[in-house]
Amino acid sequence: MSILLLGGTSDIAGEIATLTCHGEDVVLAARRPEAAQGLAEDLRQRGATSVHVLSFDAQVLDTHRELVKKTQELAGEISLAVVAFGILGDQERAETDETHAVEIATVDYTAQVSMLTVLADELRSQTAPAAIVAFSSIAGWRARRANYVYGSTKAGLDAFCQGLADSLHGTHVRLIIARPGFVIGSMTTGMKPAPMSVYPRDVAAAVVSAYTSKKRSTTLWIPGRLRVLAWIMRMVPRPVWRKMPR
Template sequence: MSRVVAVFGGRSEIGHAIATRLAAGNTVALLARPGSLDTEVAACRAAGAQRVIPIEFDADDTDSHDDLVARVEAEAGPIDIAVLAFGILGDQADAERDHRAAVRILHTDFVAQASLLTVLAERMRQRGTGTLVAFSSVAGVRVRRANYVYGSAKAGLDGFASGLADALHSSGVRLVIARPGFVIGRMTEGMEPAPFSSTPDQVADAVVAEIESGKRVELWIPWQLKAMFSVSPFIPRAVWRRMPR
């Protein structure tokens, strides 16, 4: 049965990888900031998508989210799977000196995510079906000095998504909370990989497998991170300092 897959952040490495893995036989809406999506559209078509619909969107324009989702569903049909794969790492040093830089990170990585999740969840709840994917991070599980602005945004998102998942219980709507560790890619270029790092492809494989399984709500990538963080007081200090952003 054909499904409608909407990837918000379709130009991101993880978003793109997830879109191509879910493309076969489905309609894929790729949403990203202004700019060409030709490469991503072609990859989804090559992966077997029935239709690929590129749409520009500004995640930070929360007032537009209702109309944005309505437009996606008008062009593609009711969304079956929505993946929120957008976000910014920001610059910690700038955010410590300039409150506006801190607010930009918090707004994109928490406020905008919560806004869009709320809009999507309500539409899916009314239909009694759907799957949402929110990207938290181990950076939000234990906020560190090295990136506490980004980490606090992810901590807020993790709490919001956990509560929303509970609120959606028995509604027919499922929210998967993905908690990857350090992801080696464009966003972290130039940084030293942390223990238990992963690639965008590995994250996408884990997320898609979770979507198709219909089981858990919380997804740690890789799974070993859950055990490490559950016993974090016993993690050697040298290792803890290099834990994922």
């Protein structure tokens, strides 16, 4: 059995890998494979049976199934697949540059839908139980003026994942949907943390706990009390909401 990390340079994916790699074959798929070499070596030292680093560009959709099949050939059936690639993008630029807006939408929604569909299909054909991890966000709960392009992709992805989880019910494949708040990491460097911010290790710990529990598909608010904030967000009047920061 193997672990596949799609977005091998992601802070959260790296933390998940360190918590699950011991005794496992790991495949890191990254747009910049050279940037994942440090993590690969760390995982070997932590007891991974083997670590393979593959080149992967999420925007090239017709390579998604090929990459999953290559993982199965290199490391065997997949027990855990983590879809952790994504970009935050530049909201201000996206409002006038349609190419950038589409880039955000492609990486954070279209490519995710493609890869999740491939994974669900391929893992259903395996013989052993498997889990897929997808990342939604509080940003998709109610789109804000300050980051509505990114937020809209997370809203769409969350809806897709809820349906996908239902479609997997009764199979040996389950979907873990993580809805973290603001994550303090490399993607948000220089940005002011929001209330109930978390670190990549916090998100990873929650995901791995759900994975090792071997329960059915689930949706995780990270931290759990973020659920209350989400309810409040829906109640804020629109004239006030449009002035809310990222």
